Structure formats: structure tokens, C-alpha cells
Amino acid sequence: MTTTNIVFLDIPTALPVPFSPNTWKVRLALNYKKLTYVTKWVETTNISSVCKSLGIPPTSTLPDGTAKYTLPALIDNTTSPPALLSDSTPIIEYLERTYPDSDPSRALCAPASRALHALFEYHVAHSITAQLLPVMVMHMHDKKTPQDRIHFRKRTEAAFGKKLEDLELRGKDREAHWKKIEDGFDLLATFMQAGGTAGELFTGSNLSLADCILGGLLLTFRYASPDEAWIKISTWNGGKWILYMSALEEWMAIV
Numbered sequence: 001m002t003t004t005n006i007v008f009l010d011i012p013t014a015l016p017v018p019f020s021p022n023t024w025k026v027r028l029a030l031n032y033k034k035l036t037y038v039t040k041w042v043e044t045t046n047i048s049s050v051c052k053s054l055g056i057p058p059t060s061t062l063p064d065g066t067a068k069y070t071l072p073a074l075i076d077n078t079t080s081p082p083a084l085l086s087d088s089t090p091i092i093e094y095l096e097r098t099y100p101d102s103d104p105s106r107a108l109c110a111p112a113s114r115a116l117h118a119l120f121e122y123h124v125a126h127s128i129t130a131q132l133l134p135v136m137v138m139h140m141h142d143k144k145t146p147q148d149r150i151h152f153r154k155r156t157e158a159a160f161g162k163k164l165e166d167l168e169l170r171g172k173d174r175e176a177h178w179k180k181i182e183d184g185f186d187l188l189a190t191f192m193q194a195g196g197t198a199g200e201l202f203t204g205s206n207l208s209l210a211d212c213i214l215g216g217l218l219l220t221f222r223y224a225s226p227d228e229a230w231i232k233i234s235t236w237n238g239g240k241w242i243l244y245m246s247a248l249e250e251w252m253a254i255v
Contacts, residue, residue: 002099005077006030006037009056011044013143017254019223021129022088023072024216029092029108031251032207033099039255044144045151047071051086059087089121092209109209117209120191124213127184134169134177139225182236188214189237200240200247207251215248 008030010023018024030037042050051058051069058067074091076083076098083098085091096108104110109117133156141152141164153164160167169177192202199205202214218241221229233241 001034001036004035004037004099006035007040007075007077008037009040009042009050009071009073009075011047011071011148012041012145013148013223014145015143015223017223019140019143019220020071021213021216021220022070024219025088025212026072026074026091027254028207028212028215028248028251029095029209031253032108033095033101035095035099037255042071043151044148054084056084056086088212089209092212106206108207108212113209117213120210121213123184123187124217127187128181128217131177131181131184133167135174135181136225136229137164137167139228143224178232182232185233185236185241189240192240200243205247207248211248215245218245218248219252 008026010018010027011020013019018027040050048067048069051073054073054075056069056073056075059070060068062068070086072088072091073086074083074094076085076094079098083094085094092108093114101107137156141149144152156167157163168174202208202210218233221233222245
């Protein structure tokens, strides 16, 4: 294990575990690289004020020009001055540059692979993540902390002009929507089969940025919706995603 002095900012939930796909994406990378870190838990309602107070940069700008702050974020006090980072992929790229593995085959995102990883991330974002709200909105709401439930409801209802309960699909429409998400996973399974590598992960037995992306999303399904989403996904592609999650277990520690 590499001794580092890293503070990792994550979002608490009503569960014993977090379920943000983007924070899990970075947590998997930190654990895989065996870096020492502590978690600072920040509820969604406090993200902007906490990030501003710590000097963490915003991840984007809202239409009205206001800076937008999101998690994950990371403070690396190992370096002088400390590195202050936000946004999951830039954080992982920083960790790779700053703490490279002596074995090149263990690289999470070698420079030559970054275009392919960007393409992979685009597919996951548009084919899967963007489709989640109509079938996951109440699952996510119910697993948030009481304070964050209020914030999530207010923000989401303002964005869509509907009550959360009315955003959820039901009956045949819900099943048809799940089929769209399943189609996205079918394509991922095809990609992995084409790779022809030994092991359950995208590059075999070593973690890659693609695995951090997909693993974080699968953990969201498993923790936020164990009684619907995870039951469905467990049956897709011949049980492939159960084996995939088993391969990630050693990097799922929460510290």
C-alpha cells in the first residue's frame, strides 16, 4: 500500500454504503491503487458550500453562469501544495500520473487508451445512465438521507415540472424501458466477448477505467434498487454481471 494523505469526498445515504456511480468510480480506483485515504461525507445540500470552503474547483457552470459543484472531489495533502480536484475521470487521471504502478499492465487508463475510454464512457452515459430516471427515481429518493430527500425532490421536480411519483413509469411502459437498458448491457457484453481476455473484467484480471465506470454504475443498481434493478441485471447475459461484480469485490472497501 502506498502511504498517501488523501481526503476523498463522497455522498452519504440512508444505507451503510454510498451509491453514487461517480463516487464509486473513484473509490474503486483508490482501492485498486492501494492508496491510503479517508472519506469526508458531504450531503448533497452542502456540496457547494463545502467545496467552496476547501478551495475545490467547480465541475461546470450552470446556464445562469453560477459555478456548479459536484462530488466526487479529492484533496491530496501528500503533495505540496495540496492538489484539489473534482470530477471523476480527471481525478483518476491525476492518480495515474501521480502514483503510477510499477507494472504497466496495471494502468487504469494508459494515455493511448483514453480515446477508447472516452467512447466507452459516452456509450454508458447515453445508453444506460441517461435512461435511469423513469425506473430508478423513487429507489434513489428513498435511499437518500432525510435532508437529501428534500433537496432531491425539490431539484428534480423543478427540472421536470412533475412530482417524483409521476416521473416513474409503470406497467408495460416500465418493462419496455428496462428493455432499453438491457440492450445497452447487451452491447457491453458483446464488447467484452470481442476482447477475448481471460478474466471477468474488460482487460482481464486488472482493473481499468472502463471497469471503474461500469462497476460504479452496477453498485448503484445493487445498493439503490436491490429488489428490482439488481434482480433484473443479475439475470441478463447469462448471469455475467454477477460474476463481474464478484471480480470487483476486493476493491469495494469503504474507509
